[in-house]
Amino acid sequence: MKSRRDILKTAGYGLGGLALASSLPGNLSGFGSAWAAELVDPLAPKQPHFPAKAKSVIWLHMSGAPSTLDLFDYKPDLIKLSGQDVPPSFLKGIKTSTQGGVGKLFASKREWKQYGDSGAYFSDLLPNLGQHADKMAFIRSSTTIGATHDISIMKLNTGDLNPGRPTLGAWVAYALGSANPDLPPYVVLYAGKREPRGGGVNWASGFLPAVYQGTAFRAGESPILHLDRPELISAAQQRSNFDLLRKLNEQRGARYPQDTELQARIRSYELAYRMETTAPEAVDFSKETAATKDLYGINEEATKDYGTNMLRARRLVERGVRFVQVVSGTLDIAGDNRDWDAHQDLELNHAAHARAIDKPIAGLLADLQSRGLLESTLVVWTSEFGRTSYGQSGSGRDHNPWGYSQWMAGAGVKAGTSFGLTDEIGLQSVGKKVDTYDLHATVLHLMGLDHLKTTFLNHGRAERPTVVYGDVVHELLA
Amino acid sequence: MRNQFIGAGLIVALLTASVVWAEIDLSDFDEDLMKTMDDTNKTLEPDIAGKNAQAAIEGIEIIQQGLQWTEEYFASKGNAEDGVKLAQEGKQHAMQALAAVNAGDFEKAAAAARDLTKNCKACHEIYKPKGL
Numbered sequence: 001m002k003s004r005r006d007i008l009k010t011a012g013y014g015l016g017g018l019a020l021a022s023s024l025p026g027n028l029s030g031f032g033s034a035w036a037a038e039l040v041d042p043l044a045p046k047q048p049h050f051p052a053k054a055k056s057v058i059w060l061h062m063s064g065a066p067s068t069l070d071l072f073d074y075k076p077d078l079i080k081l082s083g084q085d086v087p088p089s090f091l092k093g094i095k096t097s098t099q100g101g102v103g104k105l106f107a108s109k110r111e112w113k114q115y116g117d118s119g120a121y122f123s124d125l126l127p128n129l130g131q132h133a134d135k136m137a138f139i140r141s142s143t144t145i146g147a148t149h150d151i152s153i154m155k156l157n158t159g160d161l162n163p164g165r166p167t168l169g170a171w172v173a174y175a176l177g178s179a180n181p182d183l184p185p186y187v188v189l190y191a192g193k194r195e196p197r198g199g200g201v202n203w204a205s206g207f208l209p210a211v212y213q214g215t216a217f218r219a220g221e222s223p224i225l226h227l228d229r230p231e232l233i234s235a236a237q238q239r240s241n242f243d244l245l246r247k248l249n250e251q252r253g254a255r256y257p258q259d260t261e262l263q264a265r266i267r268s269y270e271l272a273y274r275m276e277t278t279a280p281e282a283v284d285f286s287k288e289t290a291a292t293k294d295l296y297g298i299n300e301e302a303t304k305d306y307g308t309n310m311l312r313a314r315r316l317v318e319r320g321v322r323f324v325q326v327v328s329g330t331l332d333i334a335g336d337n338r339d340w341d342a343h344q345d346l347e348l349n350h351a352a353h354a355r356a357i358d359k360p361i362a363g364l365l366a367d368l369q370s371r372g373l374l375e376s377t378l379v380v381w382t383s384e385f386g387r388t389s390y391g392q393s394g395s396g397r398d399h400n401p402w403g404y405s406q407w408m409a410g411a412g413v414k415a416g417t418s419f420g421l422t423d424e425i426g427l428q429s430v431g432k433k434v435d436t437y438d439l440h441a442t443v444l445h446l447m448g449l450d451h452l453k454t455t456f457l458n459h460g461r462a463e464r465p466t467v468v469y470g471d472v473v474h475e476l477l478a
Numbered sequence: 479m480r481n482q483f484i485g486a487g488l489i490v491a492l493l494t495a496s497v498v499w500a501e502i503d504l505s506d507f508d509e510d511l512m513k514t515m516d517d518t519n520k521t522l523e524p525d526i527a528g529k530n531a532q533a534a535i536e537g538i539e540i541i542q543q544g545l546q547w548t549e550e551y552f553a554s555k556g557n558a559e560d561g562v563k564l565a566q567e568g569k570q571h572a573m574q575a576l577a578a579v580n581a582g583d584f585e586k587a588a589a590a591a592r593d594l595t596k597n598c599k600a601c602h603e604i605y606k607p608k609g610l
Contacts, residue, residue: 095606452588455527462527468520468595 041267042211043178043185048448053412053478054378055179056317057172057443059325060361061156062353063197064149064339067108067387067397068405069426070350072138074112074121077424078389082107086390090427094402096388103398105425106391108346118416125354128362134416135365135374135409137476141420141429144385144401144436149341150198152384152401156436157202157325159467166206166456168440169323171465172447173212174205175454180320181271182278184215187321189312191219191305192329193337203325207458214325217312219305223283229276242273282319283312295363302352305329307360314367317377322447328357340383344393365409378446379409382439389425403429406439412446412478419475437470445472502555504605508547515544519598523591526575529584538576541594545569564601571597 069075081087083104096102110123116133146152151161158165166174169186178185188203190196203214217223229238249266253259285293288311296311297303306328313324330337331352334345342349361381368374386404387397403422409415423430441451444465451470455462518540525534545568552561571594578587 093603093606457528458524460528460530460533461521461524462529463524464527468523468592469599 041264042209043173043181045177045179046175048176049450049453050448052446052448053376054410054443054446054448055376056321057169057323057378057380057447058313058317058364059169059323060357060379060381061153061196061325061327062340062357062381062383063153063328064341064353065152065383065385065387065399065404066340066353067342067346067350068383069387069389069397070108070110070346071123071126071354072121072405072407073140073422073426074123075389075422075424075426078105078426079107081105081425086425086427090389090423090425094428096398102388103391105389106397108350116416118418120416120418125350126358128358129365132362132365132409135369135413136407137409137413137415138418139406139408139420139434139439139473139476140418140422141431141433142386142404142406142435142439143429143433146385146401147399149384149399152399153196153198153202156382156384158204158206159437159440159465159469163201163204164206165463165467166208166212166465167203167214167325168443168465169203169214169325170205170208170212171444171454172323172449174208174456175444175449176322176447178320179322180278182274183282183316183319183321184275185322186212186214186325187316187323188214188216188325188327189309190216190327190329191309192331192339194330196327196329197339202327207463208456214323217279217283219308221280221284223279224275227272227276227279238273242269245269278319282315282321285311292367295367297359297363300359302355303357303359306356307363310360310364311367314364314371314373317368317373318371328353331356342387342396343398344396346387346396349396368410374410376411378411378413378443380439380443381407381409389427400427403427406434408442408476414476414478417476419473434473435469437466438473441466441470441472442476446477502558507551511544511547515541516598518544519591519595522575523588523595526579526584526587526591531579531582534579534587535576538572538579542569542572542576545572558605560604561601564597564604568594568597568601 069078086102086105091102110125112121112123113130114121115130118133120130120133120136120138122130122133144152144155146155146161154163155161157167159168173185176185186203196202200216203216205211205213215224218225222228229235246266246269249262253262253266256262285298292311293299296307298307298311300307309326313326316324328339330339333349333352338349340349340353365374365379368377368379383404383406385399385401388400390398392398403426420432420434421430422428444451444454451464451466451472455464518537522534522537522541525537545565549562549565549569552558552565555561571590575587575590575594578584578590
């Protein structure tokens with residue numbers, strides 16, 4: 001959880017943070033004097049490489065990896081072959097690492113229906129999202145690397161299997177700066193009883209300056225830890241303190257105009273001060289109508305938590321936040337606290353999780369559209385991998401990095417379409433595959449950024465968000 | 479029905495995959511070498527883009543040597559023409575990158591490095607490293 005102390009220290013606009021970080025191994029040694037002037041205000045708005053379709057991204061990470069075979073990827077042949085061994089032809093080219101081996105093909109008790117003009121299939125678990133089929137572009141041939149959650153989540157967010165690289169949101173913040181000087185450009189929202197799997201590395205700035213890392217918003221009225229003014233200090237006293245501090249810093253700054261760290265520190269105090277008001281306001285629903293709250297399911301127990309985050313996400317993009325990363329939480333299922341990771345009891349698990357997100361995400365899409373925000377907001381539904389066509393434990397599915405579905409909606413997206421496909425049983429992608437790097441390149445493209453030209457000098461190397469991979473999936477673009 | 483389905487699945491697999499899956503024993507492949515090549519490749523384009531000529535040249539030389547070994551390995555295996563061909567193509571991309579770096583054309587060198595990465599990926603689609 002990022003506290004105000006952290007913000008002052010690192011977001012610290014953080015040139016103090018930068019100075020420290022640059023002395024640490026693996027961090028910012030490429031930070032040179034040429035950068036210093038630009039980083040006087042590292043969050044100043046920057047021009048994209050070309051006109052952007054999207055001003056903001058809402059990155060919906062379904063943590064634990066849902067079975068898209070049970071949500072979007074209708075496979076009649078899987079149902080027909082349920083209970084049989086996987087035909088060997090479908091296992092060619094993959095190494096299944098399931099501890100219990102490859103189980104029999106498994107079909108859950110789903111009913112499927114086509115929605116909209118696109119005729120996209122949705123299972124009975126997502127009746128509300130189905131209503132928005134024509135807003136979505138499905139990626140049916142998603143692939144990734146790895147079979148463990150932490151590693152694949154890190155790849156989903158940073159593009160690498162090891163810690164140290166910036167997350168996609170951090171790259172966006174770095175490349176475009178902030179559209180609202182009173183809020184962080186990159187915010188992370190999560191629900192549930194614990195911090196998301198993999199932790200803060202999934203919203204870290206890696207080798208980028210710390211100012212670009214995501215700011216995690218807590219549940220409740222005060223979203224940033226230690227942001228509130230201390231009880232025993234009045235607003236006037238605090239303002240007076242800041243004014244004195246600013247005056248002293250400015251006097252010293254005038255003597256040392258080359259000291260960009262001090263200038264940045266002055267700004268960081270002011271930003272933290274402004275955020276005492278702006279951050280709580282951004283998550284204050286008191287001016288939202290009852291109808292809006294209903295739309296997100298905030299008044300229903302099953303959808304309250306995720307719906308709250310969806311409405312927060314809308315309010316944040318409305319206020320110019322560039323990248324809102326929403327991580328789905330855990331729910332109490334069969335006596336355990338679980339995310340989407342249904343190695344067993346998939347029926348119970350997915351019924352609960354789908355119910356928690358279906359109405360809120362549908363509400364978000366509808367609300368964004370009605371406010372004219374969908375044209376400038378890119379919504380991405382993503383997960384670290386999918387789940388296998390074959391069963392596990394008799395009632396669940398194992399991890400599947402070889403073929404699964406994701407979707408995008410909103411700004412610049414070719415709505416009502418599908419790209420790619422999986423084989424007849426939904427186990428492997430066939431044809432052109434979309435890896436996490438390709439997804440990142442496509443998101444950046446919609447933000448007006450060429451992923452090959454979005455670079456940061458680290459250890460003398462010009463690093464980019466997509467490591468050394470990635471192609472924009474033009475078929476997904478309107 | 480099942481037989482029909484399996485047949486259809488196989489046809490799809492053959493039609494959509496650009497190559498037939500490799501079924502040769504790769505257990506004696508030098509995995510340390512492959513890891514070195516992968517690690518080097520991940521720093522090559524950033525070195526080139528950072529105009530770090532010396533580091534880029536060193537990286538290209540490592541990859542060239544690795545690809546030479548890989549070509550000879552697949553040639554000696556037999557029934558691995560794809561591997562031989564991809565290693566040869568990789569060497570060509572590496573040579574192009576080297577020539578461009580030496581000419582000071584870092585943009586061209588970066589494009590060649592990206593081609594090299596795609597070449598590596600194409601090979602790994604057929605000859606899977608452990609863990610994939």
